Amino acid sequence: MMLATEPTQVPSAGGEQPCALELRALSKSFTLGSGLLRKGRKLHAVSEVSLRVPRGQVMGLVGESGCGKSTLAKMLLGLTSPTAGEVLVDGRPIAGANQKALARHIQPIFQDPYSSLNPRQRIAQIVGLPLRVHGIGSPKEQAARVAEMLDLVGLPGRAARQYPGQLSGGQRQRVAIARALIMRPALVICDEPTSALDVSVQAQILNLLLDLKEAFGLTYLFISHDLAVVEHLADRLAVMYLGRIVEEGSREQIFGAPRHPYTRALLASALTPEPGLGVPDIGLGCGQPDPSAPPSGCAFHPRCPLAEANCERHRPSLNDAEGGGRVACHLA
Amino acid sequence: MNDSLISTPGAVADGTWPRFTRAVLGHRGLALGAAIVTLLLLAALLAPWLAPHDPYLQNTANRMVLPVWHEAGSWEHPLGTDRLGRDYLSRLIYGTRISLFIGLVAALISGLIGSTLGVLAGYFGGRVDAVISYLLTTRLAMPVVLVALAMASLIGGSLITVTLLLGLLLWDRFAVVARSATLQLRDAEYVQAARALGCPLHHILLREVLPNIAAALIVVATLEVANAILLEATLSFLGMGVQPPLPSWGLMIAEGKSYMFFQPWVIAIPGSALFVLVLAINLLGDGLRDISAPGGRNE
Amino acid sequence: MSEPAMPLLTVNKLRVDLPVDAGTLHAVRGIDFHVERGEMLCLVGESGCGKSMTSLALMGLLPRRARVTAESLRFDGMELLGLTERARSDLRGARMAMIFQEPMTALNPAYTLGNQLCEALRRHRRVSRGEARERAVYLLERVGISAAAERMDQYPHQLSGGLRQRVMIAMALMCEPDLIIADEPTTALDVTIQAQILRLLRDLQREFGTAVIFITHDLGVVARIADRVAVMYAGEVIETASAEALFAAPSHPYTQGLLNCIPAPGKTPPGSRLQAIPGVVPSLVGAVEGCAFRNRCPLAEAACETPPPQTRIAAGHVARCHFATRLADPSRQPQPKVMS
Numbered sequence: 003m004m005l006a007t008e009p010t011q012v013p014s015a016g017g018e019q020p021c022a023l024e025l026r027a028l029s030k031s032f033t034l035g036s037g038l039l040r041k042g043r044k045l046h047a048v049s050e051v052s053l054r055v056p057r058g059q060v061m062g063l064v065g066e067s068g069c070g071k072s073t074l075a076k077m078l079l080g081l082t083s084p085t086a087g088e089v090l091v092d093g094r095p096i097a098g099a100n101q102k103a104l105a106r107h108i109q110p111i112f113q114d115p116y117s118s119l120n121p122r123q124r125i126a127q128i129v130g131l132p133l134r135v136h137g138i139g140s141p142k143e144q145a146a147r148v149a150e151m152l153d154l155v156g157l158p159g160r161a162a163r164q165y166p167g168q169l170s171g172g173q174r175q176r177v178a179i180a181r182a183l184i185m186r187p188a189l190v191i192c193d194e195p196t197s198a199l200d201v202s203v204q205a206q207i208l209n210l211l212l213d214l215k216e217a218f219g220l221t222y223l224f225i226s227h228d229l230a231v232v233e234h235l236a237d238r239l240a241v242m243y244l245g246r247i248v249e250e251g252s253r254e255q256i257f258g259a260p261r262h263p264y265t266r267a268l269l270a271s272a273l274t275p276e277p278g279l280g281v282p283d284i285g286l287g288c289g290q291p292d293p294s295a296p297p298s299g300c301a302f303h304p305r306c307p308l309a310e311a312n313c314e315r316h317r318p319s320l321n322d323a324e325g326g327g328r329v330a331c332h333l334a
Numbered sequence: 335m336n337d338s339l340i341s342t343p344g345a346v347a348d349g350t351w352p353r354f355t356r357a358v359l360g361h362r363g364l365a366l367g368a369a370i371v372t373l374l375l376l377a378a379l380l381a382p383w384l385a386p387h388d389p390y391l392q393n394t395a396n397r398m399v400l401p402v403w404h405e406a407g408s409w410e411h412p413l414g415t416d417r418l419g420r421d422y423l424s425r426l427i428y429g430t431r432i433s434l435f436i437g438l439v440a441a442l443i444s445g446l447i448g449s450t451l452g453v454l455a456g457y458f459g460g461r462v463d464a465v466i467s468y469l470l471t472t473r474l475a476m477p478v479v480l481v482a483l484a485m486a487s488l489i490g491g492s493l494i495t496v497t498l499l500l501g502l503l504l505w506d507r508f509a510v511v512a513r514s515a516t517l518q519l520r521d522a523e524y525v526q527a528a529r530a531l532g533c534p535l536h537h538i539l540l541r542e543v544l545p546n547i548a549a550a551l552i553v554v555a556t557l558e559v560a561n562a563i564l565l566e567a568t569l570s571f572l573g574m575g576v577q578p579p580l581p582s583w584g585l586m587i588a589e590g591k592s593y594m595f596f597q598p599w600v601i602a603i604p605g606s607a608l609f610v611l612v613l614a615i616n617l618l619g620d621g622l623r624d625i626s627a628p629g630g631r632n633e
Numbered sequence: 634m635s636e637p638a639m640p641l642l643t644v645n646k647l648r649v650d651l652p653v654d655a656g657t658l659h660a661v662r663g664i665d666f667h668v669e670r671g672e673m674l675c676l677v678g679e680s681g682c683g684k685s686m687t688s689l690a691l692m693g694l695l696p697r698r699a700r701v702t703a704e705s706l707r708f709d710g711m712e713l714l715g716l717t718e719r720a721r722s723d724l725r726g727a728r729m730a731m732i733f734q735e736p737m738t739a740l741n742p743a744y745t746l747g748n749q750l751c752e753a754l755r756r757h758r759r760v761s762r763g764e765a766r767e768r769a770v771y772l773l774e775r776v777g778i779s780a781a782a783e784r785m786d787q788y789p790h791q792l793s794g795g796l797r798q799r800v801m802i803a804m805a806l807m808c809e810p811d812l813i814i815a816d817e818p819t820t821a822l823d824v825t826i827q828a829q830i831l832r833l834l835r836d837l838q839r840e841f842g843t844a845v846i847f848i849t850h851d852l853g854v855v856a857r858i859a860d861r862v863a864v865m866y867a868g869e870v871i872e873t874a875s876a877e878a879l880f881a882a883p884s885h886p887y888t889q890g891l892l893n894c895i896p897a898p899g900k901t902p903p904g905s906r907l908q909a910i911p912g913v914v915p916s917l918v919g920a921v922e923g924c925a926f927r928n929r930c931p932l933a934e935a936a937c938e939t940p941p942p943q944t945r946i947a948a949g950h951v952a953r954c955h956f957a958t959r960l961a962d963p964s965r966q967p968q969p970k971v972m973s
Contacts, residue, residue, distance in 0.1 A: 102532030205894035234896035271828035273853030
């Protein structure tokens with residue numbers, strides 16, 4: 003299970019074990035509205051994102067719609083190629099590797115269990131597809147592994163013969179998890195895996211993800227906008243705003259002492275079920291940013307309650323912060 | 335997380351046949367269309383056993399015998415005979431073969447061309463889409479009847495020529511529908527998941543995309559079958575289609591047109607047959623569209 | 634006219650039945666609740682519990698094939714059942730307004746905001762164009778939209794999702810309705826925008842004295858904005874209480890389960906197992922016997938095969954469960970059977 007290309011060099015210093023996943027200044031831009039005759043505008047969906055995910059950990063990636071987290075996930079899965087920067091899996095760049103080799107290391111779990119399963123295929127076909135595509139085992143062995151996998155994710159054996167339309171949302175998400183894990187990848191990209199589910203089912207799926215992580219020693223990149231879920235699951239957290247990471251740190255750092263004003267606003271706007279607290283005033287103004295025309299300087303400055311003149315002119319870089327973690331704010 | 339109770343899953347999308355059958359029988363137009371098409375298909379297949387006479391056998395002593403509902407008619411020739419004394423019913427039954435053959439084969443050819451182009455354009459987008467869209471616009475700018483007439487008169491009309499010509503001309507709707515349906519599916523998460531697995535392209539297009547746009551394409555196909563049948567009749571009527579003595583319905587109308595003021599049944603019979611077949615196919619197509627639409631049909 | 638003490642809206646044994654392929658879907662199964670003047674009632678439940686059907690039935694916006702029956706639907710002393718379509722539509726917009734989840738589909742993309750706002754008022758009240766425009770600008774300013782007068786000439790697609798939902802709120806307030814039904818109005822929005830919209834809705838509701846039925850699946854939202862809460866499950870209201878009482882002493886196993894299965898910072902240790910509710914919602918096609926929750930309930934006993942009684946826990950706190958009184962009292966909590 004090696005990627006096609008050999009490691010170019012050992013990342014970071016000093017004989018450290020390579021991370022399960024490392025992003026180096028990863029960027030992706032799209033051209034909007036270009037036609038035969040006109041040149042479109044550039045949309046920087048992801049800009050210079052650097053991130054290290056240690057093996058066996060859950061890295062939470064938080065941000066609002068349009069912050070680039072889904073584009074980031076697509077680049078990691080090899081579904082779209084970065085404009086600049088590189089992705090390293092187990093210390094090896096994925097740029098030259100073929101999709102099949104990559105697929106054995108990274109698998110996705112998507113948000114919407116209604117669109118992530120082909121409605122015309124039976125569950126056994128869907129879950130067994132990775133084995134067939136990669137030519138692993140005889141048809142008999144494949145069937146046995148599918149049955150074992152369905153059992154692991156808590157689906158009854160009869161589900162194998164059913165179609166996605168006959169299953170509930172939670173069951174479908176279990177199928178998606180079984181498909182992602184049947185080849186035992188080391189790294190799973192969970193793209194909002196519970197946000198389309200009912201709360202009572204969400205807990206079942208989160209428990210399952212935690213159990214499977216223990217059982218297989220998985221590393222998760224967990225993308226979500228639900229801070230309560232991320233706080234429950236993640237060891238480390240990265241907060242994105244308009245394509246850039248604005249703060250990164252351990253769970254305790256982010257939730258205990260957030261340093262970026264955007265992180266603080268996000269935490270304040272998470273509504274925990276505690277009556278009597280009312281809805282907090284997060285003081286962000288009512289403008290929503292346009293990703294295709296990001297503000298100058300610090301992209302957050304038009305909404306930031308602490309913004310100064312400097313914030314408008316210079317973009318803060320993501321620097322190591324006191325007490326661990328990184329933050330991109332002039333005032334932190 | 336809306337209440338999703340109103341929209342019950344589409345009958346076909348569920349993949350269960352009993353549901354599908356129930357949906358077909360529950361839709362009056364669809365059931366009627368399917369019944370007539372099935373009957374005519376059977377007539378075409380069983381023509382040698384159903385037809386009372388040889389459709390090519392001429393009998394100059396028995397020319398223009400009246401159908402059975404006229405006083406002079408007889409059960410020997412229930413629909414009478416034509417100007418060469420050939421049994422009209424037998425020719426009509428054999429004509430079903432011609433119409434259905436041309437309709438089905440032409441729709442098959444155009445379906446293959448159009449779906450392939452449409453799926454490729456929708457899936458790849460960008461330059462591929464631009465080129466295919468250009469082809470499509472070019473094709474749409476050509477008047478089908480005129481081009482077919484011109485080509486047929488150049489090559490010479492025959493069953494095969496007409497079938498191929500129509501097959502090569504009628505792919506536009508397939509391409510449009512396949513393209514837009516694929517465009518919607520391209521970003522579906524199950525297609526993304528298959529891509530992330532490293533599935534080969536043919537797997538993604540044939541196994542993940544095609545089965546999910548098939549319902550839309552089948553609807554187009556039924557309408558194109560009807561279209562091709564009508565165009566064949568037009569070309570044959572104009573003398574550039576199927577050549578005598580083959581019993582094409584269009585040709586039968588053409589052959590009868592000099593008698594139509596005195597013996598209107600000569601063109602009324604093949605005309606009605608054409609009308610019924612095309613109507614039935616259109617009912618079938620509309621019905622299929624209704625039951626495969628998400629959320630079921632409107633009542 | 635009605636007495637001031639009378640609730641604004643009283644719903645009695647409301648049922649909504651929908652014909653589907655496999656039979657009849659009983660989406661709402663005989664629910665009772667009321668809304669006081671000027672209060673925020675949250676209807677909370679998961680997908681398919683009938684909360685949206687209930688709101689559409691109240692507005693008279695259900696598809697024709699849906700069958701709505703009730704003992705009574707009393708709005709400000711007026712019986713809604715049996716009103717003509719014309720009378721219902723006069724009521725809509727003028728005295729009852731609705732805010733939908735997706736503002737982009739609720740606003741007509743072909744008209745300017747000003748057009749749509751003014752039309753909402755002029756359809757129901759005799760006001761001049763100028764007066765309508767004045768009120769529209771005033772309300773746009775009130776919902777926090779800057780440069781309101783210029784915004785009036787913009788089209789919906791020129792606004793962000795958060796701004797569109799603000800416009801929807803302004804539109805709902807145009808005729809000063811007595812009741813606003815908001816169906817998951819913040820679900821499609823980002824969390825920071827959601828907090829702003831909720832705050833706005835809560836402030837305006839208090840200021841204008843409008844009653845709001847707020848439909849949501851998010852207990853966090855419920856806790857922060859509700860005066861009273863009605864929890865729905867499988868087409869029934871299974872618990873009604875004031876927000877404080879509901880979160881302090883949830884008295885239905887489903888409500889308790891819902892509260893336990895969201896990770897709560899400080900209460901559930903990170904990475905620990907959450908208390909999930911096992912199983913899935915029963916099908917509402919055909920008859921449902923007894924308590925609809927019993928196949929997922931940790932306390933289910935033989936008694937649960939009979940319909941559970943409406944048990945009064947405290948003033949204004951009612952739960953539909955055989956064990957509600959025991960559940961309400963934390964010292965007498967029944968021990969749930971061990972679940973896998």
